[in-house]
Amino acid sequence: xxxxxxxxxxxxxxxxxxxxxxxxxxxxxxxxxxxxxxxxxxxxxxxxxxxxxxxxxxxxxxxxxxxxxx
Numbered sequence: 001x002x003x004x005x006x007x008x009x010x011x012x013x014x015x016x017x018x019x020x021x022x023x024x025x026x027x028x029x030x031x032x033x034x035x036x037x038x039x040x041x042x043x044x045x046x047x048x049x050x051x052x053x054x055x056x057x058x059x060x061x062x063x064x065x066x067x068x069x070x
Contacts, residue, residue, distance in 0.1 A: 005058075012058060017066050024059045027052060 015023065031052045037043040 005054075008055070009058060012062055015062075017063065020059055020063050020066070024056060024063065027056045027059060031056065 012020065012023070031049065034043060034049050034052055038046065038049065043049075
């Protein structure tokens with residue numbers, strides 16, 4: 001795990017459940033836009049789609065952990 005993702009994970013762990021849900025919604029919207037840019041040939045960094053998917057997975061994992069604890 002890179003330093004960037006460790007810092008990102010720390011920030012995500014500090015968020016409340018509502019903030020995590022909002023972050024998930026925001027990331028899904030970003031992924032939609034990235035896919036749209038890819039489809040019309042305007043995406044400059046194809047790797048950003050994979051990064052966005054991984055971020056969504058991290059957020060979903062934290063949401064699931066919080067729900068299981070409750």
